[in-house]
Amino acid sequence: MRKNSIKNTRINGEVQKELSTIIRNEIKDPRIHPMTSVMAVEVAPDLKTCKAYISVLGEKEAKEATIKGLKSAEGYIRRQLAHNMNLRNTPEIRFILDESIEYGVTMSKLIDDIAKKDQSHKQETDIDNFQDEEEI
Incomplete structure (x- = not known):
């Protein structure tokens, strides 16, 4: 599967939508700022890795705390993603702050x-x- 194929684009959109829902509704970590949004997702063609670009509306401390909170909850997020989506592999997620x-x-x-x-x-x-x- 090529990086910019229709299938990859569709998977990126679905993963972005699911990540947004999981972060907004299911994670109860107080470090994660309420105004956090998933701006973009890039899933590798082999479905092994995923880069999630996260935008946080707030101060620098809130942004850093949110990224730390998301990294600590990565296992839970990945498990929920696997539960909600039917993919051959559930990608390993890297959260990147998008400014x-x-x-x-x-x-x-x-x-x-x-x-x-x-x-x-x-x-x-x-x-x-x-x-x-x-x-x-």
Whole structure:
């Protein structure tokens, strides 16, 4: 099975959906932040390993605690995944912190700030040009 095959894409989506459900509804670890979401899942073509990209809305400490909590609950999560999905092999899960959403929000704020400064600079320039035309 190739990495980007339709079957692999479908398995990635199903594993992502199941992981989200298990993390949200079944794990009671207090270290896991309530605003935790599974952003993407990459299951290897041989179904032996899986990378789960996790996004946590909160402080750095909450993110680190959530990843530690998920790593400690990996056995339970894997067992529940095997129970809920009918796969030949249940993949070994590696949880990876995904900060792409926060990076995007930061970049968006920076772009907005630059746009506001540019707009105010343009208005000042227009006013100066208008005053210069009145003097002539």
